[in-house]
């Protein structure tokens with residue numbers, strides 16, 4: 001049985017490899033055609049279809065456009081576009097999408113011809129006549145193409161259409177915002193920024209780039225430029241999301257232009273001090289009201305069937321609620337399984353890591369709640385008894401998710417309670433859609449989460465950050481975190497502790 005399964009897997013792999021080989025043959029041929037300057041598209045298509053692979057007569061137009069745009073072969077793509085349009089053939093929806101995508105990418109760097117502009121407008125009309133509602137990707141492609149010809153009202157309409165069935169992409173929002181700045185429609189751009197933030201689509205580089213250009217175009221007086229650059233920094237601070245390395249450099253240059261000291265700096269992790277200006281960053285602690293909001297939200301979610309406790313049984317939730325009622329408050333709540341995973345699969349090692357962490361807090365005389373899974377009860381008895389002697393313990397069903405339990409226990413326990421987990425907690429999933437609560441939760445997490453990592457000397461416990469890792473303005477100085485060059489988190493919400501090494505320090509020269 002096992003052998004035949006393996007054979008089957010082997011055969012599957014062989015088939016996959018076979019297809020990959022031949023589909024790359026088609027692309028290889030197309031690439032060589034592009035390099036050699038061959039532009040007889042009928043012949044090229046005929047030859048491609050003779051080769052084995054994923055291209056067929058239905059998808060060949062759109063696939064070819066995709067390859068040409070990806071390789072930035074714009075001259076070839078333009079002649080191919082003309083070939084499609086002049087050949088009296090029915091342009092498929094896929095090819096239409098390919099053409100819109102081509103005009104967007106080309107149009108971001110070059111001026112489109114009147115014919116090309118008209119094609120985009122005609123497509124907008126045609127598609128709307130043909131389909132009541134455009135599919136997500138067609139609407140996205142159309143929106144991007146309309147941006148390059150500055151048809152912003154149609155773009156806003158499309159964005160609303162997309163929002164009915166899903167959330168527009170980061171690129172859709174940012175391309176539109178950038179376009180609005182480009183054509184000096186600041187009020188509309190600011191409205192769109194608010195929408196994009198509410199939709200959890202932080203700005204991409206293009207939007208920031210056009211925002212900065214707009215300010216430099218519109219104002220000449222350095223003090224006024226400085227004032228409006230601060231509007232960008234305030235936006236970054238409010239959204240609490242690090243910018244990219246590219247945008248950080250643009251902001252730095254913009255501040256230098258208005259005679260500010262602009263430096264790349266780092267923040268000392270243990271003290272929160274900037275290594276350039278030696279100011280200490282603030283820790284924006286939750287107010288009592290904010291914590292109550294968070295706690296009430298958690299209480300509301302303690303319902304069977306809520307998406308937070310989806311996999312929990314009614315009995316377990318009841319048992320958990322009663323347990324917390326009886327034993328809270330705690331000083332610290334441990335996500336036991338998650339912490340134990342710091343060790344390899346060996347149960348003894350896992351228990352050692354947990355023992356080390358429990359000891360660390362027990363020595364500080366802290367009241368500990370250790371939250372684990374029921375299967376952990378099968379671990380070495382004496383190791384478990386050691387943990388149980390030093391902490392309160394609660395074990396959930398193996399199917400339940402850990403996150404909601406240990407976060408819920410900590411928040412119900414009170415505003416002083418900390419947590420320990422190696423995870424980033426995916427805060428957005430926990431508090432779901434309310435933007436304000438999400439931010440409160442994020443700050444709560446930064447303020448209360450201890451982490452455990454493996455150092456040369458064994459498991460090591462790290463305290464929460466003494467400062468809030470968001471852009472801050474204190475005593476006339478901006479400190480703005482950004483992602484290092486090799487980071488791949490562009491545009492994503494920063495759930496964890498950001499790199500303390502990549503910050504901007506911006507201050508007016510005195």
Ligand SMILES: [Zn+2]
Nearest residue numbers: 274276277505
């Ligand atoms: Zn500084």
